[in-house]
Amino acid sequence: MDFNIPEETVEIISGLKQFIDKRVIPLEEKNADLLYNERNYYLEDGRHHPKVEELRKEVRMVSAEAGFYTMFGDKELGGEELGPVTALLVQEAIGKNYANRKLIDPIVIPSPFTNGLTPVLRGLKQELKDEYLEGIRTGEKTLCFGLTEPDAGSDVWGMKTKAVKDGSDWVINGTKQWITNAPYADYCMLFAVTNPDLQANRKGGITCFFVDTKSEGFNVDSVIPVMGELGGEAGIISLDNLRVPEENIIGEVDNGFSKAMHGINNGRLGMSGKCIGLAQWALKQAVEYANIRKTFGKTIGEHQMIQHMLAECAMDIYAARNMALHCAWKIENSNKQPVKEISIVKAYCTEMLGRVYDKAMQVHGGMGISNELKLEAGYRFARILRIPDGTSEIHRRTIARSLLKGDLNFN
Numbered sequence: 001m002d003f004n005i006p007e008e009t010v011e012i013i014s015g016l017k018q019f020i021d022k023r024v025i026p027l028e029e030k031n032a033d034l035l036y037n038e039r040n041y042y043l044e045d046g047r048h049h050p051k052v053e054e055l056r057k058e059v060r061m062v063s064a065e066a067g068f069y070t071m072f073g074d075k076e077l078g079g080e081e082l083g084p085v086t087a088l089l090v091q092e093a094i095g096k097n098y099a100n101r102k103l104i105d106p107i108v109i110p111s112p113f114t115n116g117l118t119p120v121l122r123g124l125k126q127e128l129k130d131e132y133l134e135g136i137r138t139g140e141k142t143l144c145f146g147l148t149e150p151d152a153g154s155d156v157w158g159m160k161t162k163a164v165k166d167g168s169d170w171v172i173n174g175t176k177q178w179i180t181n182a183p184y185a186d187y188c189m190l191f192a193v194t195n196p197d198l199q200a201n202r203k204g205g206i207t208c209f210f211v212d213t214k215s216e217g218f219n220v221d222s223v224i225p226v227m228g229e230l231g232g233e234a235g236i237i238s239l240d241n242l243r244v245p246e247e248n249i250i251g252e253v254d255n256g257f258s259k260a261m262h263g264i265n266n267g268r269l270g271m272s273g274k275c276i277g278l279a280q281w282a283l284k285q286a287v288e289y290a291n292i293r294k295t296f297g298k299t300i301g302e303h304q305m306i307q308h309m310l311a312e313c314a315m316d317i318y319a320a321r322n323m324a325l326h327c328a329w330k331i332e333n334s335n336k337q338p339v340k341e342i343s344i345v346k347a348y349c350t351e352m353l354g355r356v357y358d359k360a361m362q363v364h365g366g367m368g369i370s371n372e373l374k375l376e377a378g379y380r381f382a383r384i385l386r387i388p389d390g391t392s393e394i395h396r397r398t399i400a401r402s403l404l405k406g407d408l409n410f411n
Ligand SMILES: Cc1cc2nc3c(=O)[nH]c(=O)nc-3n(C[C@H](O)[C@H](O)[C@H](O)COP(=O)(O)OP(=O)(O)OC[C@H]3O[C@@H](n4cnc5c(N)ncnc54)[C@H](O)[C@@H]3O)c2cc1C
Pocket: 114, 144, 145, 146, 147, 148, 150, 152, 153, 154, 155, 177, 178, 179, 180, 181, 234, 384, 387, 388, 389, 390, 391, 392, 393, 394, 397
């Protein structure tokens, strides 16, 4: 077994850090009042201030120019297709070195399957690739992934949005909810039922459409503000007689759900890498504080209960990091998707992040819950991550089902 990080990955991470320090941090500092004051960051209705969107676009575009924005995108779409081990370690480096930064994650590198050169776009017809990919590749245009609905989250087969054929168009009606980047996206990968019988038998019947968000009948009605924020990234979309041409189908009719699964595992691993990096940042804050804060005549790091909390964080991080790396290595070297292991990693890493932030805050006493140290922001972020890309319960269900079918392999 070779546990060394490949030289190329080390160089990429070092180049990425230099890029962020030189091109992104100065932009953040110059616009700190806009980015770090929520009353400026969000408009009254919870959407980003247009200047925030301008800055995000600027960062996407310089990142694309520097080759970072597209490095994990498919080669056939114009990306570099770097593997999952590098993706995991890059996300770790971003979390560890740039926690709580507004213009870095997920902007310098887009979310692996819901934005940028997502593998879902492999199913686009050539003419549409020719028309749209360039804008997506340069970071000028962004996407959103419209799957979830008010009555269909974990159980996506419960989808009610319908597409009905009318001449050479499909006419779509329905509602989508919790769609990240919907309020700002140029295009949507939109899922709708095209064959209710197949859908009822959970055998297909769902189609993925490529939609321009400026089309008549596509409306982002509102933004969903999330824990402790005045606004958010996710929106509620209503589709009101939206007409989409047949050629905008991604992949095949009735087989869109397999498109939804394309790349979702990259998303889960990327999220896990982020958790591993952020947890290390939080532990570092706790260790530094434990070495300086004094109570009862000694530093709190000398109290055994504080030591336990620090040690438990380290145990959790080490376990999470190694299981995630092993899983990424497995994918890279077998070209198979180890479903059970990906679920173990996503559920463990997101839950681990919550535990580590909780302890890091406790070590800081009152300071831990103040807004000043940004530990509370990470704690809220950690709490959110147990829901998207499969809830913790759904991942446990997947793991248990694999076990019960006889997959007891941990190699
Ligand atoms: C921040 C954020 C961003 C998101 N971004 C997107 C996006 O870009 N695009 C998109 O399409 N969706 C997105 N989602 C939606 C996300 O995928 C769903 O929220 C998620 O799948 C859960 O669905 P739900 O919220 O409807 O909960 P439900 O499915 O209603 O679940 C409610 C509870 O029941 C549990 N549960 C459900 N079924 C079972 C079962 N069989 N066994 C045990 N427990 C069960 C769940 O774990 C949960 O605890 C996002 C969500 C969030 C929070």
